[in-house]
Amino acid sequence: MSEYSRRVQVTINAREHEIDCEPRQSLLELLRDGLQLTGSKEGCNDGNCGACAVILEGKCVLSCCVLAVEVDGAIIETIEGLSDGLELHPLQSAFLQETALQCGYCTPGLIMAAKDLLSHEPNPSESRIRHWLANNLCRCTGYDRIIKAVKKAGETIAASHE
Amino acid sequence: MSEPNNRRPYRVLGTTPLREDGVEKVMGQARFADDVFLPRMLHAAVVRSPHAHAKIRKISTHKATAMPGVFAVLTGSDFPTLEPTILSHSDASTTDDLKDISENCMARDRVLYDGHVVAAVAALSRHVAQQAAEAIDVEYEILAPILDIEEALNEETPALHEDFTPGQFVLQTKKASANASGFEMNIGEDQDAFSTAEVVVEKRYRTRCVHQGYIEPHAVTVQWGSDGIMTVWTCTQGHFAIREQLSIVLQHPLSKIKVIPTEVGGGFGGKDLIYVEPAAALLAKKTGCPVKMVMSRAETLRGTGPSPGAVINVRLASDKKGTLLAADLELLYEAGAYPGGPVGSAGLAATSRYKISNQTIRGVEVLLNKPKMKQYRAPGGVPVNFAVESTIDILASKVGIDPLDFRLKNAMAEGDRMVTGLPCPKIGGRELLEAVRDHSHYRTPLSGPRQGRGMAYALWFGAGKTSSVSMTVHGDGSVLLNVGTPDLSGTRLTLSMQAAEVLGIDVAEVSARVLDTDSIAFSYKTVASRTTHSTGIAVYQAANNALREMARRAAVYWDIEESSVAITRGSFSDLGNPSRCLSFFELAKLLEKLGGPITVYGNASPGSNGCQLAAHLVDVEVEVDTGKINLLRYTAFQDAGNAIHPDYVSGQMQGGAAQGVGWALNEAYFYSEDGKLLNTSLLDYRMPTAVDLPDIETVILETPNPNHPFGVRGVGEVPIMPPAGAIANALYNAAGIRMTELPMSPGTVLEKIKENID
Missing domain, CATH: 3.10.20.30 (Beta-grasp domain)
Known part of the structure; x- marks a missing residue:
C-alpha cells in the first residue's frame, strides 16, 4: 500500500x-x-x-x-x-433451472442487476427485463433464457410474499 | 423450443437435468483464471506497440527497473530463438509455425500490428506493473503498414516477411506471392459449365475482422519452481495445447509443465493459443515468484486473434429449372501478421451443403499488419456462408423459384460427391429444409410494410480428434468421471449423461471433473464442436469397461465364469441362476471386498464428428430513415444427431445465432489509416445486448450420426453461420437492396437505400 x-x-x-x-x-x-x-x-x-x-x-x-x-x-x-449457503436465492435457482448460463462468467453480474430490478418491480415485462439488462453482456446464450429466468424468479419471489 | 419427437428409448439422454457445476457459477464461487491467488504472487503487465508496423530500434528498461515494487523486466531477447517448427502429429495443438507463435507472443526486431507485445514487467501490484510498463521506452522506426487484402496482393507491395511457412489450418496452402499463400480444389470435368449454363450469377462480397468477444479476458498465473517444474493456471479451451506450445516456445520439457485449467469465461475458438503465457512464465522464472497476467479488454481486442475479414467472389450457374451446375469461388481471407488463418475450413464449408457437379474453390490467405487471425466458431464459415447464401437467393430469383425450394432441389444428400471428392456422409439436409417449409413461421404472412423474410442454410464439418477419460466406480456406488477436455458450456453434464446412460444409473450419481495435464491422459482441445461427441465416445468406452470389470467382480462373488454374468441396464445377473441379481449400486457396495474400487479408462480418436446442419429463418423490418434493421422473428433449425441435453443444444443454437447476428449487423474492427485499432472497448466494439435480439426459437431435428454410439453430432459451431445470409436475404425482400458487405450497420444500409432511390 x-x-x-x-x-x-x-x-x-x-x-x-x-x-x-x-x-x-x-x-x-x-x-x-x-x-x-x-x-x-x-x-x-x-x-x-x-x-x-x-x-x-x-x-x-x-x-x-x-x-x-x-x-x-x-x-x-x-x-x-445472495444465498445463505443452504438455499439458493430464487434468481440463482431460476438461472440454473432455465439453463440461463453457459460459461457462467457474466452470471453474477446479471443476477445482481436482476435482483435490483426485482426488488423494485417484482413482475416486470419481458421488454422491461431486456432493457434493464441491456448493460450486461452475455456472449454465450443469446439472452432468451436469461430473460425467462428473471421472469420466473420474479414470480417465485412474488408468490413467496403472498 | 421444439424438441425432437420419435425419441429413441434412452433413459437419460434427451432429458434436461441440472449441471453440477452450475451451483458454483450462480453463487459466484466458480474459479476462473483471474480468481487464482497465490502467496508472494506478482502481477505482470506488457508494453504493446502503438504502431501497426515498425522496426524496434531500442528498448530502454532502466527507468522501469528502478521503480519501487518492480521485480523484473522482459523483452524479446529473453525468449529462446526458434527455427521454423511445424508440429506434424495428428493431434498437434496448432498447425502454425511455433516460431511465428513465439514472435507473436513477444516481438523481436519488428512489430507487426498495433498491440504487438514488445516487453513485459512483473511488479507487486497490477497498477505498479502498468506504471512500469509505461516507463519502458521503445524507439521505433515506423514502416508502412499493409492494411487491406488488395494492397497485400499488389505486386508492388513489399513482403511482410522475408520468408514464411504457409498456413495449413485444415488445408495446406502453398506460397502464391510475396504476402499470400493459397489452395485450389476442383471437382467436375465440364470446362464449359459456365459458358453453356442458362443462368449465371456473379457477385463480390466483403466482410470485416471481428472478435470472438468472450466476456472473460485472457488470464494466466505461472509458478516456476526451483525444481524446474512450471505450473500454469489458465482459462483455455485446451490445456494440453497450452502445455505443448509453452514447451516448444520456452524449450522446456513437457514433463516439467503442468497446466491446470480453470473455468473458462467463453472461448469460441479464441482461447487455445498462447499469448502472454510465455512472458508470465519467464517472469516467474526470473523472479522466483508466481506471476499473474490478466489482459484488459483493450488488450484482448488488440492483441489476441480475431476472425479475419474477407473478400469473396462467388460465381454460380444453374439451368433454367434451377439445378445448380457449377460453382467458382475465390476466398481471399486476411491472415494477419502470421500465416495460419481459417481460409481452409472456409473453403471446405463454402458449398458443401449443395450438390454441384463442377466446382472450383480457390482460397488465399493474405499477410498484413493486423493481429494474427484465429478461429472463431465455425472458423472462416460466416463470411463465405453470407456470400454463397446471398448469391443462392439471387440465382433462385433469376430462375424464378422460391429460395427454399431452390435449396431443397439442390440439397446435398448421402453419397453425393463433395468438393473434396469424397462422398457425403449421412446427413438430414432435406429433412431440415422441409422442417423450415412446414414450420408456422414460414407460413405466417408478414404483418407490415418494409418487412421481409429470408433464410440461409449451412453445413459445418467440425472435427473428431483424441479424447481420454478415466472413470472410478466407488464403493458407495457413486461414479467419478475425469476428462481432459475443458468445459465451456456444460459438457461435464452432457458427458456424465452419456456415462449414466451406459451404466444404467441416475446422472446425479456421476460427478465429472476436468483434470490438469498431469492427471489425465492427453486430450485434444475443446474446439470444433467435438467434446460431447468425441469425449462422449471415450466416456462410452470407459463406462462399458466399468460394466465389464463389475461383471468380473460379480463372477468372483458368485464363483461363476465371467461369461455367465449378464449385464442389463445397470444390473448384473447370473445366467445360470437368474434369481441371483445385483443392481449397480448393490454390486458397488461389494467392491471393497472384491478388490476395491474400479478405475477404468476410455480413449477415442474419431475421424470426424458428423456434419452439422443449420437453417435459419428471419423476419426483418427496415427503418428507412436510419437504415437500422430490426429483427422481428427468428427461428433456428438444426440437426443435432441426438440431442443429449435438448436445452443445451437449444442454448448453443441461440448463442451461435446471437453471435452471427452481431457479425451481420454491428461488429467490425475499425482501423485508422496508419493501422491503429480504433474501437478497443465494448462500447465501440458493439456486441448484441438483450434489447438487440428477439426471442430465438429453436427447432431440433435428429438424424443420427452413424459414427457415434448414441448418434451425436457436433452442435456448437454451425448456428453462427446462417444469420448474415438470412438477414441479407430478408433485407432484400423487405427493401429491395442487396447488401454485399458486413456488417450491415445502419449507416451502410442507409447508403444503399439512398443509392437505390437515386
Missing part, C-alpha cells in the same frame, strides 16, 4: 470490513483483490459489460466504475451474499 492509502470501512453481505485502499483502486479491486470476493468479475473495467455489477446502498452499480474510497461507510451486496 502506498503512502496515499486510505482506510475504508464497509459492510459487505452483512459483514463489516476495514481495509486500506489506494485512491486509484476501484470497488471491484477492493472486492476481488482486497477481500478475495471473486464472484464479481472483470470483463472490461470500463463499465461496458456488467460482469462486475453489485448492489451499493440498494442500487445496482458497476463496481469497476466506483472508486473504493467512495464506498466508505456504505452497505454493499455482492453475489456471494
